[in-house]
Amino acid sequence: MKKFYVLVVDDDKEICEMALNMSNDREDVVVFTATTNEQALSLIKNNFFHVACIDLLSTDGDFKMIFKVLNERRPSCKCYLITGKAGDKPINLLLELLIPSCPRIEGAIDKCDINYTNVILDMADTYFKNAKxxxxxxxxxxxxxxxxxxxxxxxxxxxxxxxxxxxxxxxxxxxxxxxxxxxxxxxxxxxxxxxxxxxxxxxxxxxxxxxxxxxxxxxxxxxxxxxxxxxxxxxxxxxxxxxxxxxxxxxxxxxxxxxxxxxxxxxxxxxxxxxxPSNNIKNISDVFREKQDQAKIYLKKLFDVNTKEWMADSNIKQEKDILKYFKNKYKFNHDDFKKNIKTTIELCGSKNEKLHNILENVSKKVGVLLAGGKIRETYNSCIVHGDMNSNNVIIDENIDPKVILIDYSDTGRGPIAIDFAALECSLRLDVDTGDLSGDEYDFYLCQYGYEKECTELFHRAGDDLPYWTKISKLLFKLYCNNFKFATKEEYLITNVLWGARVCNVKSVRHSERLRILLWIASLLDQLII
Incomplete structure (x- = not known):
């Protein structure tokens, strides 16, 4: 059952009791009452309200403070004054003066009217009429x-x-x-x-x-x-x-x-x-996990149609210092990344010498890359989605599949390869992560081996390589097709920084972080730092 939630703040206990009677008469109307500001603030903190009614002449302090708190913490709540003189001209003039400082005030309710609660019930009925x-x-x-x-x-x-x-x-x-x-x-x-x-x-x-x-x-x-x-x-x-x-x-x-x-x-x-659309809608993350070949169709459609205008030559500009972009845009912290590498080494490197050596090299090479001048050279920028991970690409799997993007909170000007980097990272997380136990270390080393075999991104992957390597090569091909300014070096650097950024996400599991670090290792192997 849908319910309508009301807050009444009045130091007159009889007024509060009248309000509570609404809950007795109507199961779909839930009333909370407070006779002090302290009680009101506690209720506001812990409960959602559709309507709040505040006594104009509360003896417990400034009623405007309650409105201010509601405005800051419960902005969806409609606010009304309770007064014994709601129809008087002086009260209306007072409301006109108050509204600039308390813009949340919708109006006044006359508590001297024995039927004043009917005003609140009318609000509830209006809500239920439109509620779905x-x-x-x-x-x-x-x-x-x-x-x-x-x-x-x-x-x-x-x-x-x-x-x-x-x-x-x-x-x-x-x-x-x-x-x-x-x-x-x-x-x-x-x-x-x-x-x-x-x-x-x-x-x-x-x-x-x-x-x-x-x-x-x-x-x-x-x-x-x-x-x-x-x-x-x-x-x-x-x-x-x-x-x-x-x-x-x-x-x-x-x-x-x-x-x-x-x-x-x-x-x-x-x-x-x-x-x-049809009723067969999913995000491309599910397509990756199921290792569907249709992923190639969806990605081609995404980058050959939907984003073409984003990537038009007229939108391309040259910017300096891609590391600065990541720091400003995504709050990327190099020190946190180094700590995460160290933690991963401590977790699994001591149990596998090969992994230990690979991760140590990642730590050294990343330090050189981020401290060097190469990463601060010019890079090409255009309008980008900014967070094109696989969960933000939605597919409608009908005869003529539709591909849409959601979540534009990071959309703006950014490195031309950044949307491809987000999908490259998602691809590896969606397809190739497991638990860190037993022979799992050998599994991750095997994936690193495939990354090494797949390093020459211009060449076509063989049929014996894993699913994700073929999708990875397609993404790089689409990147090259969309930009005449595309360079392999810029693609690699953007991928390294995106992977480092994801490694810093607290919700990423250790096994996922290890998989990303091995991807970064293969990217760094291709860069001349």
Whole structure:
């Protein structure tokens, strides 16, 4: 059952009791009350609210402080003053004075009116009228809880109610639409959605396929992709989508950011396929894991069609110091990378002499590379996605497959090889990582051997080489085809830095870090440092 959450702050206990009676009369309305600011702040920290009603003449301090805290920590909550003189002209004048300093105030409620709670119930009824039935909210919330330490801002707790609010809002009145081209002038009124979790990888985001349900007049269901992320990430993505994608990039003809909503700690964005997709939608990470040959088709389509305009010669510029770019853009820390190499050596190098020697060489060569002048020479830049890992490439596997990108929070100008590097790294993590135990060290050494065999990236991989080597060669070929300025050295350096950046991600397992370091080792073997 959907519920409507209300906070009432008033030092008059009778007013609080009247508010609590709403919960007794309506199971779908949940009321929390506080008679002091301290109680109110505790409730705000730990609970999600649709509406907050604050006493104008609280004896416990400045009521504006409560509004300020709500504005900072629960920005999705609608705020009202409770006063005994809501209809008086002086109160209306006071509201006009207060609103500039407390912009969250929606209006005033007269608590002297014996039916004042009906105003709140009317708000609840309006909410329920527009609210949609969202299945699988609990599944998404459980995934979010697994990444909870990345979401908490230290002030408020994440709740399942907030997640439901985001999804209900996305599929509520903001997405009641008429799509004349696809639906033959039949008005599509969305009544709810069924969510299917897509693999979200190691990022902060939760990604799901959403099958929107419509009224019986609908001839088809409507599919979208939903992403839930920390609120600041969503704000950044919206800004970058508008700046770099919507009006500048050919991708906008293939993917559209339909809508977004901001909650208290989280935000959600909704992406659409062009036209109606099939129900066989996945990200390319799943394609890699299943070692499907169709990956070649999807990647060719991605780089030969969707990103062509990004990579146009007119967008190419020369920049200096690619290391500085990684430090500024991704907060890359060289010292952290060296510590991670050392930790990996301590974990497995002592048990395998060959691995120990390879990792020691990585540490030395990386130190020379990052300290030398080569990495600070000019490099070519263009508009890039900025985080094209395999979880952000969504596939619709119909007869004419569609490929879309999601998550534009890092989109902007960057090294021309960076999107290829993100996929190269994902490819190795998706296909070739396991647990570090027993003979696993020999397995990783074998992968390093294949990396060595695959070092001449211009040559075609033999049929006896692993799946990922063939995809890796294709990525390099697509890189060369897209840029007349493409160089092998720039590709290798970008891949090294991307791999080093991923090694610094705290959620990366030791086995995954080892696999990346062996990839970096093969890249460094090809560089003349």
């Amino acid at each position: 039935v969202i299945n699988s909210v609990d599944i998404l919330y459980e995934e979010i809880k697994k990444k909870k330490t990345r979401y908490l801002n230290g002030h408020v707790a994440i709740t399942s109610e907030e997640v439901e609010y985001l999804l209900s809002y996305i599929f509520g009145q903001r997405m009641n639409f008429t799509n004349k081209n696809s639906y033959n002038d039949i008005e599509q009124i969305i009544t709810g959605a069924q969510l299917v979790l897509l693999s979200g990888g190691r990022s902060k985001s939760i990604v799901a396929l959403a099958k929107a349900k419509t009224k019986e007049v609908s001839i088809e269901d409507f599919y979208t992709v939903i992403k839930i992320s920390p609120i600041d990430d969503i704000k950044e993505e919206i800004n970058r989508y508008k700046s770099y994608v919507k009006f500048m990039v050919g991708l906008s003809s293939r993917v559209e950011l339909l809508d977004y909503v901001l909650g208290d700690t989280l935000g959600a964005v909704c992406y659409s396929f062009a036209g109606k």
